[in-house]
Amino acid sequence: MDFRQLTYFLAIVDHGGFNRAAAALYVSQPSLSQAIQALERDLGSSLFHRMGRKAVLTEGGTALVPRAREALHALELARASVGAVRELRGGRLEIAAMASPTVEPLSTMVRRFTERYPAVSLSLRVALTRADVVERVRTGSCELGLLTTSSPLPDTDVVPHHVGDHRLVLVTPTDGPFPAGRAVLREQLEGHRLIVGQRGTGIRAYVDDLKAHGIDVRIAVETEHRMAFLPLVLGGVGLAVVTESWAGLSERAGALVLDLEPASVQHNLLVNRRAQLTPAARAFLETAVPPADRNSL
Structure with missing residues (x-):
């Protein structure tokens, strides 16, 4: 077993098949298949069920995934530690983020980090819910x-760092049902059509809470694509509850942004594993998190 085989194995897992993994790795599909076959022989167990172009993990393959990630993480840590001597003149850092905080505070964090460490490559991965973010970091x-979350994280294998709060706001067309400059009471949303995100997001939890309090809002569209909210609002499909980080973009696009009463606040958390961090991850935390809000790094 070698690190190249483990890299190929995880690429197939992450990309869902041999062809896509080969393309992502810039290797030929036969070379990828031969490496996996050699790994399977070494382990004495098949790792994938081949189903056409798809590859489904066997029980043995599923067991290997976390161990393979740990092994490659250890190698990256060793390589990056050497790179730290060269003041981070290279390397790569992967960050999973929900949609709302990618507008802010992530864009400011990335700008500060890249200004200081321009040679480090950042990879920003989309995660749909807070559970998705935690799972990607934990594994x-x-x-x-x-x-973003409105409630504390449960006991997990991640360390949270508070990086600011955002209120929820209502986005409507300029000719919508509410006047500009006046906060909208949640009871006033009764009977209105809303565009919502999927379950597991703070925005969806707010809408579900309205319904739990007997406020009859109607879900016009449920979407995982947060960038679809604005076109749908401006097209008259419905209203949208979003974090205030989207306010500037919404107003520039021609929408009306209104406060909601009572106010509902979402907390932005940057999280990391409890394991030792690579120098790039440590540097990102040091540039992104105020010292007073920084947990043990």
Whole structure:
């Protein structure tokens, strides 16, 4: 077993098949298949069920995934530690982030980090819910994660760092049902059509809470694509509840942004594994998190 085989194995897992993994790795599909076959012989167990172009993990393959990630993470840590001597003149850092905080605070974090460490490559991975972010960080798929939540995280294998709060706001067309400059009471949303995200997001939890309090809002569209909210609002499909990080973009696009009462606040958390961090991840935390809000690094 070698690190190249483990890299190929995880690429197939992450890309869902041999062809896509080969393309992502810039290797030929036969070379990839031969490496996996050699790994399977070494382990004495098949790792994938081949189903056409898809590859489905066997029980043995499923057991190997976390161990393979740990092994490659250890190698990256060793390589990056050497790179730290060269003041981070290279390397790569993967960050999982939900949609809302990618507008802010992530864009500011990335700008500060890249200004200081321009040679480090950042890979920003989309995560749909806070559970997705935590899972990617916990398993080592990404070293850092950025999420929004209205409640504390349960006991997990990740360390949270508070990086600011955002209120929820209502986005409507300029000719919508509410006047500009006046906060909208949640009871006033009764009977209105809303565009919502999937379950597991703070925005969806707010809408579900409205319904739990007997406020009859109607879900016009449920979408995982947060960038679809604005076109749908401007097209008259419905109203949208989003974090205030989207306010500037919404107003520039021609939408009206209104406060909601009572106010509902989402907390932005940057999370990392409890394991030792690579120098790039540590540097990102040091540039992104105020010292007073920084947990043990």
